[in-house]
Amino acid sequence: MKSFSNTYIFVFSSIMVVVVAAILSIAAMTLQPFQKKNVEINKKENILASINIESTAENAVELYDKYIVESYVVGHTGEVKEGVDAFEVDMKKEMAKPLEERNLPVFISLNDNEERQYILPVYGKGLWGPVWGYVSLQSNLSTIYGTNFSHEGETPGLGAEIATEDFQNQFIGKEIFNEKGEFVSVRVKKGGTAKPDSKYEVDGISGGTITSKGVDEMLNDCLKSYIPYFENIKNQ
Amino acid sequence: MNKEKEPLFSAKNLKLLREPLNDSNPITVQVLGICSALAITVQLKPAIVMALSVAFVMAVANVVISLLRKSIPPRIRIIVQLVVIASLVILVDQILKAFLFEISKQLSVFVGLIITNCIIMGRLEAFALANKPWPSFLDGLGNAAGYGVILIIVAFFRELLGSGTILDYQVIPQGVYNFGYENNGLMILPPMALIVVGIIIWIQRSRNKKLIESN
Numbered sequence: 001m002k003s004f005s006n007t008y009i010f011v012f013s014s015i016m017v018v019v020v021a022a023i024l025s026i027a028a029m030t031l032q033p034f035q036k037k038n039v040e041i042n043k044k045e046n047i048l049a050s051i052n053i054e055s056t057a058e059n060a061v062e063l064y065d066k067y068i069v070e071s072y073v074v075g076h077t078g079e080v081k082e083g084v085d086a087f088e089v090d091m092k093k094e095m096a097k098p099l100e101e102r103n104l105p106v107f108i109s110l111n112d113n114e115e116r117q118y119i120l121p122v123y124g125k126g127l128w129g130p131v132w133g134y135v136s137l138q139s140n141l142s143t144i145y146g147t148n149f150s151h152e153g154e155t156p157g158l159g160a161e162i163a164t165e166d167f168q169n170q171f172i173g174k175e176i177f178n179e180k181g182e183f184v185s186v187r188v189k190k191g192g193t194a195k196p197d198s199k200y201e202v203d204g205i206s207g208g209t210i211t212s213k214g215v216d217e218m219l220n221d222c223l224k225s226y227i228p229y230f231e232n233i234k235n236q
Numbered sequence: 237m238n239k240e241k242e243p244l245f246s247a248k249n250l251k252l253l254r255e256p257l258n259d260s261n262p263i264t265v266q267v268l269g270i271c272s273a274l275a276i277t278v279q280l281k282p283a284i285v286m287a288l289s290v291a292f293v294m295a296v297a298n299v300v301i302s303l304l305r306k307s308i309p310p311r312i313r314i315i316v317q318l319v320v321i322a323s324l325v326i327l328v329d330q331i332l333k334a335f336l337f338e339i340s341k342q343l344s345v346f347v348g349l350i351i352t353n354c355i356i357m358g359r360l361e362a363f364a365l366a367n368k369p370w371p372s373f374l375d376g377l378g379n380a381a382g383y384g385v386i387l388i389i390v391a392f393f394r395e396l397l398g399s400g401t402i403l404d405y406q407v408i409p410q411g412v413y414n415f416g417y418e419n420n421g422l423m424i425l426p427p428m429a430l431i432v433v434g435i436i437i438w439i440q441r442s443r444n445k446k447l448i449e450s451n
Contacts, residue, residue: 008309028330035333038334038337145408177422
């Protein structure tokens with residue numbers, strides 16, 4: 001094989017890197033609006049799923065506009081913050097902030113029976129990466145109306161089961177406040193050990209213990225930060 | 237233009253397309269690219285998209301490397317190959333995210349992992365660096381087809397037996413379930429892909445005399 005000088009190798013690699021960088025940046029910039037739209041639609045689908053409305057990429061925007069009547073951001077004391085769009089709030093960034101600075105989004109929906117639901121985003125850690133989702137509460141602010149969980153890369157067949165309806169439907173009808181009005185969250189127990197008649201427990205996933213624990217902590221941590229907001233609503 | 241040279245689809249060029257489908261199939265004979273074959277064959281649709289993505293990356297990378305083959309310094313050729321593959325894969329990933337979001341979510345990290353698919357680098361190293369663009373293009377397509385065919389066969393059986401659907405359409409009628417038939421949950425788990433690939437290798441070897449080892 002013919003040999004190349006060091007200068008040639010340097011020039012060759014420099015040109016290659018510049019050309020490749022240019023192509024990729026152009027592609028990324030032209031495709032970005034489409035990608036952003038997809039992420040938005042996906043978020044709307046997830047929010048709708050938490051109030052038990054099935055949607056597809058085609059009708060998600062339409063259904064979202066129909067059912068979600070109001071959305072705003074509250075602070076840790078429960079007061080509404082002006083000038084922040086709840087839909088644009090990135091929970092990953094919010095959870096990294098101290099509680100006092102957090103923006104806590106609330107979405108309010110009206111179902112076909114004119115009942116109000118409060119949809120709250122939750123965000124936490126699974127085994128391999130983040131898990132997140134939406135929890136919707138009935139207007140008594142304690143009974144769970146529906147849930148939707150997503151994950152980045154939990155083990156298929158084990159931790160990834162949190163994204164299935166079988167797991168999520170267990171939460172429907174559970175309470176996050178006990179009879180005395182104390183916050184108890186809904187505990188995700190070790191697979192198969194939740195008491196069937198308990199209003200505050202659901203079964204975790206056998207073999208997906210760390211992911212189940214992650215969901216358990218996520219619900220407890222995120223819902224707890226909304227307690228002052230719940231108080232405000234009840235006092236109104 | 238090709239009159240004095242060989243025709244575009246000469247016997248030799250056609251062989252480049254045909255051989256990887258059977259005699260030198262990248263998965264069943266060379267046993268390359270198994271990792272992705274296990275991961276994304278639970279359902280047919282992601283498998284088809286994966287096969288098409290690999291075909292695009294492999295064919296284009298082969299052509300690019302073949303065009304540059306005389307100017308690539310041998311000392312950094314592996315890096316050059318990786319850069320070409322990686323940028324093509326990023327392009328595919330971005331396009332999937334923009335236009336096929338659902339499937340891109342299902343394929344998730346495995347699109348990125350096309351970069352490490354040994355079939356692609358194997359073909360660049362073994363073929364494109366020493367051949368003209370057109371044969372390299374055919375070689376890329378042929379090998380991608382050989383890979384894709386196995387992926388699709390495996391995904392077909394895994395989706396049919398594991399979920400009772402084909403391309404998300406229910407094909408096993410409800411009546412059969414009423415008689416006590418159940419979807420085989422094991423088919424959804426990765427080990428079954430290995431077993432299905434194993435069965436394909438077995439059938440192929442017993443039918444193809446060339447692959448039967450004499451010792």
